Amino acid sequence: MPSDALTKEFQAIVGKENVLESEADRHSYSYDSAVLDPVVPELAVRPTTSEELGKVVRLCNQHGLPLTPRGSGTNLSGGTIPAQGGIVLLTNALNKIVEINEEDLYAVVQPGVVTATFANEVAKRGLFYPPDPGSQAVSTLGGNVAENAGGLRGLKYGVTKDYVMGVDFFDVNGELVKSGSRTVKCVTGLNLSALQVASEGTMGVFNEIILKLVPPPAANKAMMAIFDDIDKASETVASIIAHHIVPCTLELLDNATINYVEDFTKAGLPTSAQAILLIEVDGHAAQVAEEAEKVVELCKKAGAVEVKAAKDEAERNKLWEARRAALPALARAKPTTVLEDATVPRSQIPAMIRAINEIGKKYRLDIGTFGHAGDGNLHPTILCDKRDKEEFHRVEEAVDEIFDVALSLKGTLSGEHGIGLAKSKWLEKETSPATIAYAKALKAAIDPKGILNPGKIIGG
Amino acid sequence: MADLHKLAIMLQELDDQMVACMKCGMCQAVCPVFAETMNESDVTRGKIALLENLAHEMIADAQGVKEKLNKCLLCGSCAANCPSGVQIMDIFLKGRVIVNGYLGLSPVKKAIFRGMLTKPTLFNALLSFGGKFQGLFTSKVDDLLGSSCSKIMSPLIGDRHFLTLAEKPFRKIASGLDTAPGKSGLKVAFFPGCVVDKMLPHVGEAVLKVMKHHGVGVFLPKGQACCGIPTLSSGDRESFDKLVKLNVKAFRKGKYDALITPCATCTATIKEMWPKFAENYPAELKADVLAMAEKAMDVSQFLVDKVGVKTVDSPTGGTRVTYHDPCHLVKSLGVSAQPRTVLGACKDYDFVEMSEANRCCGNGGTFNLHHYEVSKKIGQRKRDNVVASKADVVATSCPACMMQLTDTLSRNGDRIAVRHAVEIYAESLD
Ligand SMILES: Cc1cc2nc3c(=O)[nH]c(=O)nc-3n(C[C@H](O)[C@H](O)[C@H](O)COP(=O)(O)OP(=O)(O)OC[C@H]3O[C@@H](n4cnc5c(N)ncnc54)[C@H](O)[C@@H]3O)c2cc1C
Ligand code: SF4
Numbered sequence: 001m002p003s004d005a006l007t008k009e010f011q012a013i014v015g016k017e018n019v020l021e022s023e024a025d026r027h028s029y030s031y032d033s034a035v036l037d038p039v040v041p042e043l044a045v046r047p048t049t050s051e052e053l054g055k056v057v058r059l060c061n062q063h064g065l066p067l068t069p070r071g072s073g074t075n076l077s078g079g080t081i082p083a084q085g086g087i088v089l090l091t092n093a094l095n096k097i098v099e100i101n102e103e104d105l106y107a108v109v110q111p112g113v114v115t116a117t118f119a120n121e122v123a124k125r126g127l128f129y130p131p132d133p134g135s136q137a138v139s140t141l142g143g144n145v146a147e148n149a150g151g152l153r154g155l156k157y158g159v160t161k162d163y164v165m166g167v168d169f170f171d172v173n174g175e176l177v178k179s180g181s182r183t184v185k186c187v188t189g190l191n192l193s194a195l196q197v198a199s200e201g202t203m204g205v206f207n208e209i210i211l212k213l214v215p216p217p218a219a220n221k222a223m224m225a226i227f228d229d230i231d232k233a234s235e236t237v238a239s240i241i242a243h244h245i246v247p248c249t250l251e252l253l254d255n256a257t258i259n260y261v262e263d264f265t266k267a268g269l270p271t272s273a274q275a276i277l278l279i280e281v282d283g284h285a286a287q288v289a290e291e292a293e294k295v296v297e298l299c300k301k302a303g304a305v306e307v308k309a310a311k312d313e314a315e316r317n318k319l320w321e322a323r324r325a326a327l328p329a330l331a332r333a334k335p336t337t338v339l340e341d342a343t344v345p346r347s348q349i350p351a352m353i354r355a356i357n358e359i360g361k362k363y364r365l366d367i368g369t370f371g372h373a374g375d376g377n378l379h380p381t382i383l384c385d386k387r388d389k390e391e392f393h394r395v396e397e398a399v400d401e402i403f404d405v406a407l408s409l410k411g412t413l414s415g416e417h418g419i420g421l422a423k424s425k426w427l428e429k430e431t432s433p434a435t436i437a438y439a440k441a442l443k444a445a446i447d448p449k450g451i452l453n454p455g456k457i458i459g460g
Numbered sequence: 461m462a463d464l465h466k467l468a469i470m471l472q473e474l475d476d477q478m479v480a481c482m483k484c485g486m487c488q489a490v491c492p493v494f495a496e497t498m499n500e501s502d503v504t505r506g507k508i509a510l511l512e513n514l515a516h517e518m519i520a521d522a523q524g525v526k527e528k529l530n531k532c533l534l535c536g537s538c539a540a541n542c543p544s545g546v547q548i549m550d551i552f553l554k555g556r557v558i559v560n561g562y563l564g565l566s567p568v569k570k571a572i573f574r575g576m577l578t579k580p581t582l583f584n585a586l587l588s589f590g591g592k593f594q595g596l597f598t599s600k601v602d603d604l605l606g607s608s609c610s611k612i613m614s615p616l617i618g619d620r621h622f623l624t625l626a627e628k629p630f631r632k633i634a635s636g637l638d639t640a641p642g643k644s645g646l647k648v649a650f651f652p653g654c655v656v657d658k659m660l661p662h663v664g665e666a667v668l669k670v671m672k673h674h675g676v677g678v679f680l681p682k683g684q685a686c687c688g689i690p691t692l693s694s695g696d697r698e699s700f701d702k703l704v705k706l707n708v709k710a711f712r713k714g715k716y717d718a719l720i721t722p723c724a725t726c727t728a729t730i731k732e733m734w735p736k737f738a739e740n741y742p743a744e745l746k747a748d749v750l751a752m753a754e755k756a757m758d759v760s761q762f763l764v765d766k767v768g769v770k771t772v773d774s775p776t777g778g779t780r781v782t783y784h785d786p787c788h789l790v791k792s793l794g795v796s797a798q799p800r801t802v803l804g805a806c807k808d809y810d811f812v813e814m815s816e817a818n819r820c821c822g823n824g825g826t827f828n829l830h831h832y833e834v835s836k837k838i839g840q841r842k843r844d845n846v847v848a849s850k851a852d853v854v855a856t857s858c859p860a861c862m863m864q865l866t867d868t869l870s871r872n873g874d875r876i877a878v879r880h881a882v883e884i885y886a887e888s889l890d
């Protein structure tokens with residue numbers, strides 16, 4: 001616990017009600033969505049204005065007290081676990097949409113705005129904010145930027161970084177640093193906004209974010225292609241892109257996931273299928289019709305047993321329900337769900353899935369795999385019980401091996417869930433000592449005392 | 461604090477259920493309390509983490525955990541939205557029973573539950589007495605809503621606009637009924653619930669009128685007690701068991717097709733909670749509890765699903781009525797279409813949907829007493845939605861929600877009546 005004097009200093013900045021100090025409250029901020037051991041912070045502090053935010057950061061730095069920013073704590077890599085104690089800095093009261101500019105297609109938001117709330121507000125004005133992480137009903141835009149969150153529409157529309165035009169953030173001294181601009185083009189100075197994206201709270205604390213908006217597509221069409229061979233499904237992915245069709249969504253469910261989903265939803269999925277692809281194209285009506293027709297043809301050519309196209313909105317929703325049910329269906333099967341994030345070049349998806357299945361057999365583990373096939377971003381999901389120490393040890397070994405394979409296939413450790421605490425030990429495997437040294441030098445220069453979310457990404 | 465280890469062992473019973481929570485946080489999107497307070501300990505994920513930490517002896521502050529656990533409406537919104545299918549209501553109620561068993565019940569609750577609620581005759585007598593004299597202490601605020609406020613400052617009542625005790629409780633108007641099925645060939649057992657009995661007897665009368673109209677026999681035994689949810693949500697298992705037994709005893713003698721209630725909370729309690737806590741009951745009692753649970757249903761659900769009440773075409777321009785979904789009906793039992801159908805069967809009414817109709821009204825029984833400020837804020841959002849619908853009347857299916865709606869509309873000075881769906885339907889049968 002920090003001294004009473006320090007607690008009082010925080011209270012003087014944010015008010016008594018925004019300094020949470022009881023044992024129960026502190027335990028409530030000791031974890032996030034990652035399957036990791038909790039660490040209890042000394043305090044949780046919630047600024048409600050920019051000014052307070054800056055002062056809190058400054059105070060932490062003055063006292064050498066680590067601070068861990070927290071949006072909604074839905075990250076899957078332990079980014080909000082206060083690994084080295086100190087305070088958890090709650091950003092969820094900084095939840096104002098400052099501006100939505102319909103003419104210039106941008107918005108300015110505070111970091112605590114909930115992603116879905118923002119997307120809905122934008123949609124009400126006839127505009128579109130595409131990044132749609134599965135957690136969007138709860139995750140915050142600050143958390144999205146800090147993790148560079150992706151979503152189902154990543155293939156065509158990109159991920160959060162593609163929408164960040166600027167980030168105003170507090171440096172470790174509590175000084176407000178402005179970066180980026182409200183213009184689409186901007187090459188003034190170093191690209192400090194880019195440094196903030198995916199920085200997981202280690203490089204500054206976001207105060208306001210400028211986000212790009214786009215016009216929404218006029219039409220869309222969803223399809224489900226069923227395969228008796230997962231290689232054929234992967235070939236289809238490559239073939240669609242090779243034919244210069246970029247669906248907004250291209251998702252894959254493997255046989256294990258299909259069966260769990262079917263058990264759970266009774267939606268009538270083909271349980272003997274080795275894979276299904278869920279594909280959606282969007283754009284102008286004529287283009288959508290043409291592309292949808294072409295997609296069906298390509299699927300059949302690549303060996304799909306059947307291709308079902310949604311006839312109306314209700315059928316389209318049904319297809320997406322099956323996709324949305326993937327995680328819940330897997331989560332219900334066993335007490336603990338270890339949702340991983342291995343990502344490989346698209347062409348390597350069959351090899352990656354084969355390897356995952358081998359690893360599952362080797363370690364006697366139940367693994368369902370689904371994910372954003374169009375991006376090569378797979379979510380092998382290991383079903384286990386973390387209380388069974390022996391089994392959980394096998395899970396850890398299996399995860400190690402999954403990443404080794406992903407890297408050997410020229411993939412990456414994380415497509416969208418971040419490095420945080422969970423994966424920092426593997427970082428050197430993907431990058432190089434020089435890369436890490438460069439990152440550490442940068443961190444040391446920006447945050448010499450190691451105040452900003454220490455222990456994350458590059459460890460230390 | 462006595463022996464924390466003992467508490468930990470008791471809580472480990474829940475471990476199998478708690479471990480299913482994957483800490484995804486999706487419950488946060490729908491929790492009405494979190495929306496107001498923004499504290500992680502106020503949402504399911506935080507509460508489960510705290511119970512887990514108590515179970516694993518990582519935290520020593522049992523009292524602190526109890527307070528966090530109590531700051532919950534038990535509305536079930538989180539459970540309905542949980543991808544992992546965690547049995548949240550079970551965990552919360554059993555958690556409260558265990559933690560309270562360990563810490564002991566507050567003297568006030570002990571006096572109310574053990575000394576009164578489980579002794580219906582005494583409870584009824586005391587409240588009848590109160591009903592006669594309450595005029596001395598309360599002033600009428602709104603005739604349309606029938607709300608009052610307290611003339612004297614009382615910490616328990618605060619500035620609430622509340623419904624007063626009825627001069628004559630429903631039990632005095634009708635009790636000991638046992639009529640034969642008429643043209644429908646159906647017979648129901650009727651469980652009015654405490655609030656209808658003591659504050660809204662006209663809702664009970666409406667139910668009787670509707671049953672008579674449709675030729676449904678009614679078994680309304682003497683000696684009914686509260687369904688037990690106030691005791692359970694305060695963690696008083698002993699009183700809960702007593703109440704269940706009293707009710708089983710009262711209803712055992714009847715033969716009926718369905719056990720109907722006009723109280724969403726009662727229906728959900730009988731249907732879902734009674735069986736969950738009946739595991740260790742003696743075989744005969746357990747069988748009776750399960751049979752009652754099986755037959756329990758909301759009155760509108762009975763009217764639509766069993767009697768066949770249908771929406772009728774009616775000329776537009778009638779009284780505008782909107783419907784608030786009580787959590788315990790829509791989230792726990794999935795009943796939402798039937799009350800709307802019943803309202804649609806009232807020819808002088810135009811049904812209008814309000815936005816967020818299934819969002820909690822913020823009452824939550826004792827939550828309203830302990831966390832009135834949060835409850836009021838949640839109620840205000842409901843009130844804003846009701847007003848925006850431009851309805852003349854807001855109907856619902858739970859007396860507890862009726863109390864909350866009355867309070868919030870009355871405090872805002874809105875001229876919108878609060879009615880039970882079955883009341884409106886009964887009226888339309890004239
Ligand atoms: C069910 C489920 C589905 C998911 N689906 C997806 C998905 O489809 N795609 C995807 O990419 N991710 C997904 N995730 C992961 C997670 O939701 C994202 O990483 C999300 O961006 C986290 O947002 P948050 O608000 O919860 O941030 P938090 O978890 O609170 O924080 C994430 C990181 O951001 C930092 N941070 C937060 N606010 C600030 C700030 N103001 N300044 C500086 N740093 C800050 C934190 O320190 C932390 O390191 C999913 C998670 C769950 C539980
Ligand atoms: S939604 Fe369910 S699994 Fe997710 S955190 Fe809440 S209770 Fe746990």
Ligand code: SF4
Nearest residue numbers: 491532533535536538
């Ligand atoms: S029951 Fe309702 S109030 Fe309680 S945690 Fe769940 S959603 Fe929140």
Ligand code: SF4
Nearest residue numbers: 653654655687725726
């Ligand atoms: S739920 Fe409420 S109204 Fe119904 S019987 Fe129980 S205490 Fe009385």
